[in-house]
Each structure stands twice: as structure tokens, then as C-alpha cells.
Amino acid sequence: MTVAELTFWTGTMDAGKSTLALQTNHNHASRGRVGLIFTSHDRAGEAVVSSRLGLTHDALEVTDDFSFWRFVVDRLTQGGRIDYLVCDEAQFYTPTQVDDLAKITDELQIDVFCFGILTDFRTSLFPGSARLVELADRTEVLQVEALCWCGRRATHNARTENGVMVTEGDVVVVGDVEEEPVPLDAAAAEPVVAYEVLCRQHHRRRMTAARARAVSLVSEPLPFG
Incomplete structure (x- = not known):
């Protein structure tokens, strides 16, 4: 007898988590399994999972008051079939919602595949991710490594x-990884928010790619004067 599992796939931004979430759904659905896809605060908008490769899929939006247990039980009670759940942006789920996912796995024998970031831009664990590490049957680190501008493996998410x-600031602010920082619109009331992945050293130094380029353009003083 196959036992259902709660699996947590994690990595920095730009490591391919949403791509893997969509691939996981495709693989299981192509074998005749029936699943549901959930997300929260996706950069493309509400109720959609989007990959930076351009892939998208409709999803169910998870708000703070959403109950996974009640939703799944209601769907099953009404005669629906659910073999698995794909849960993207799981770092934004509440610990109670993660508890529900564990309960669904154990009590209903439904596979749950979660995908999310471990730490926020302050290098603190997201509550949802922390609870997943505590409860998941398996925690897997994505093997596709995002790279810092310096070429080292990126381990931290920076907000600009x-x-x-x-x-400092609110933990949940939707943005995306930008190659070039977007200049401030003088007419805009809010700052332009973007994210960048950095190695620990450059995160500590607050040395983004843009700042590194700016520093490199500063003329070195001549050795004589």
C-alpha cells in the first residue's frame, strides 16, 4: 500500500520552484491522477501559478482565513476526487494551514507537494516554511542553483x-527578480519594489548588482597628486 507524503521543495527566488510545481502537476495529471493547485501572492496576480519561463496555470488563491481541511473535506463529501495537492508559494501560508496539509496527508491519504522560499529578505524564516520543515516527510532543496551577480551560489533573497x-518593511510585498532596478516614477506614490538573489557575503554588505556596477565605475585615485 502506497502511503501519502507531505513534501516541501525549497530554494531561493529564481531557482525554478513554480516551474517544478507546474511540472509536478503535469506529471501526475498525465497519469490519470486528479489534483488541485493552490497559490498565494503570485507575482502574476491572484489565483494563478506563473513560472519565469512563461508557463502559467489557474489555481486556487490561499488567503489567511482559508481552510485547506474544510475545503478538501467538502469537495470529497460532494463526491469529488482528489489524489494530490500542489501548493505553490507555500511560504505565505499560515502555520495552521500547514497543519491542515499534514492532516490531509495523514487522515485522507492525499499527497501534498509544497513549493516555497525558506527565508524572507530579512534572512528570517517564513512562518509557513518553518512549519513545513517541522512537519514535512521530506524537505528537498532544488538542485537548480540561482546565482548571485558575483557567480557564487545565491542563498539569500534581497528586496530593493x-x-x-x-x-526592513512588510514581509509580504509582491515583486519579481529584475536584472535592472526600475527607476522611481516621480509621479508614483509608492516605491518600486524588486527582488534580487545574492550570496550571503553580498547580502550582508548590501551589495546588489547595481551597486557593484556603480562602485566599479568610480574612478580610482591616482597614486600621486
Whole structure:
């Protein structure tokens, strides 16, 4: 008898988590299994899972008051079939919602595949991710490594506002990984938010790619004067 599992796939931004979530759904659905896809605060908008490769799929939006247990039990009671759940952006789920996912796995024998970031831009664990590490049958680190601008493996997520790295502010602010910081629109009331993945050293130094380029353009003083 196959036993259902709660699996947590994690990595930094730009490591391919949403791509893997969509591939997981495709693989299981192509074998005749019936699943549901959930997400929260996807960069493409509400109720959609989007990959930076351009793949998208409709999903169910998880809000703070959403109950996985009640939703799944209601669907099964009404005669629906559910073999698995794909849960993207799981870092934004509440610990109670993660408890529900574990209960669904154990009590209803439904496979649950979660995908999310471990730490926020302040290098603190997301509550949802922390609970998943505590409860998951398996925690897997994505093998596709995101890279810092310096070429080292990126281990930290940095938030920038108007191109400047910040370490304070609301935990949940939707943005995306940008190659170039977006300049501030003088007419905009809110700062332009973007994210960048960095190695620990450059996260500690707040050395984003844009700042590194700016520093490199500063003329070195001549050895004589």
C-alpha cells in the first residue's frame, strides 16, 4: 500500500520552484491522477501559478482565513476526487494551514507537494516554511542553483526599493527578480519594489548588482597628486 507524503521543495527566488510545481502537476495529471493547485501572492496576480519561463496555470488563491481541511473535506463529501495537492508559494501560508496539509496527508491519504522560499529578505524564516520543515516527510532543496551577480551560489533573497536594498518593511510585498532596478516614477506614490538573489557575503554588505556596477565605475585615485 502506497502511503501519502507531505513534501516541501525549497530554494531561493529564481531557482525554478513554480516551474517544478507546474511540472509536478503535469506529471501526475498525465497519469490519470486528479489534483488541485493552490497559490498565494503570485507575482502574476491572484489565483494563478506563473513560472519565469512563461508557463502559467489557474489555481486556487490561499488567503489567511482559508481552510485547506474544510475545503478538501467538502469537495470529497460532494463526491469529488482528489489524489494530490500542489501548493505553490507555500511560504505565505499560515502555520495552521500547514497543519491542515499534514492532516490531509495523514487522515485522507492525499499527497501534498509544497513549493516555497525558506527565508524572507530579512534572512528570517517564513512562518509557513518553518512549519513545513517541522512537519514535512521530506524537505528537498532544488538542485537548480540561482546565482548571485558575483557567480557564487545565491542563498539569500534581497528586496530593493527604487534600486536600493532594504532590510526592513512588510514581509509580504509582491515583486519579481529584475536584472535592472526600475527607476522611481516621480509621479508614483509608492516605491518600486524588486527582488534580487545574492550570496550571503553580498547580502550582508548590501551589495546588489547595481551597486557593484556603480562602485566599479568610480574612478580610482591616482597614486600621486
